[in-house]
Amino acid sequence: MSIRRERGSASRGDDRFYFLVLQREGSMAINRSAQTFTLHPGDMALLDSAESFEMQPNGLIAQLSIHLCRDAVDRLLPTHAWRFGKIEQSGLSGRLLHGMLQQISDGEMNLGAGQSHGAALQDALINLLQPSLHPDDVPNTGRPLRRLAERMINKTLLAPPTPAELAAMLNISVRQLYRQFELDGDSIGRYIQRQRLHCAARDLAQTGDNALPITTIAYKWGFTDSAHFSRVFKRHYSMPPKDYRANVQGATSAHNNQGHP
Structure with missing residues (x-):
């Protein structure tokens, strides 16, 4: 929900x-x-x-x-x-x-x-x-640049830049780029996967004519193996995509039926 x-x-x-x-x-x-x-x-x-x-x-x-x-x-x-x-x-x-x-x-x-x-x-x-806090468009090279890197990744989530390309865009070394994510115990690969999973969850919550098959959603967000998608989705959301969709749709239906006899 x-x-x-x-x-x-x-x-x-x-x-x-x-x-x-x-x-x-x-x-x-x-x-x-x-x-x-x-x-x-x-x-x-x-x-x-x-x-x-x-x-x-x-x-x-x-x-x-x-x-x-x-x-x-x-x-x-x-x-x-x-x-x-x-x-x-x-x-x-x-x-x-x-x-x-x-x-x-x-x-x-x-x-x-x-x-x-x-x-x-x-x-x-x-x-x-x-x-x-920092300006939305101008990087401040005297502080971590992770948030700016996140925005660049999110704009091209289906085909994000490689670490080398992203580092060049930020005018920093690849090692400095990795460090921005390591400060939070994270990595670029894990961040991209989480963002794709969130987008997939958003698609799973769609109903009616907007609802896509689960396999289509997996491929749409870069998961070429639907079984792998199901495993990583369950690891992140504590339930497989099918159950997640059913729970969201059930909660939406219950909300829509409130107040009706």
Whole structure:
């Protein structure tokens, strides 16, 4: 099942905030036009309530979500700063931010402890965000480039560039490119496979005339062996593609039938 938020107006009451998210349990795929990423336990992200995006949870999840006032974020962050996506944790500011969110999640910090304290804590969180954010189009060679590499991969997910081609596009060595993923205990190959699996799961959730056969979905997303696709899908989603499709369609049907006799 997916949760979709339609584009709103920043001047509307419920679009006055950005959401600072800490993924506590489970995983959640976030899809926003051409941008796709996944939050695993311990990951952080900044989401914009005025943007249109889709969230696809993988089973049961738990998140901490903090509302940051849009006026405060726009006042403290540079106008060019990126405001949607995963937050880098390799630097000191990212680690401090993660530590604060973990303390809030564990109940060691009280966001409601007085208006002045709450405003000061909000400003501290936003200020820690800035070094972990970057312009959307211009790479900053003084910090990890993984997010930019992810965007380049996602734009050509069916035929992504080779590591050598990607490194050349980023103007870094292949070893430096590998290091960007190794910092998170990840690899380029595993990242590409996860993104293809998320896209396959999205296709499996389609119903009616838009529903494709499972074998077609496997081939569409680069899995030339349907049995291999089924194995890696089950390893990632804890159920084979057939069961995943049945569960999603069953949940959709139950939701559509609510309120009907």
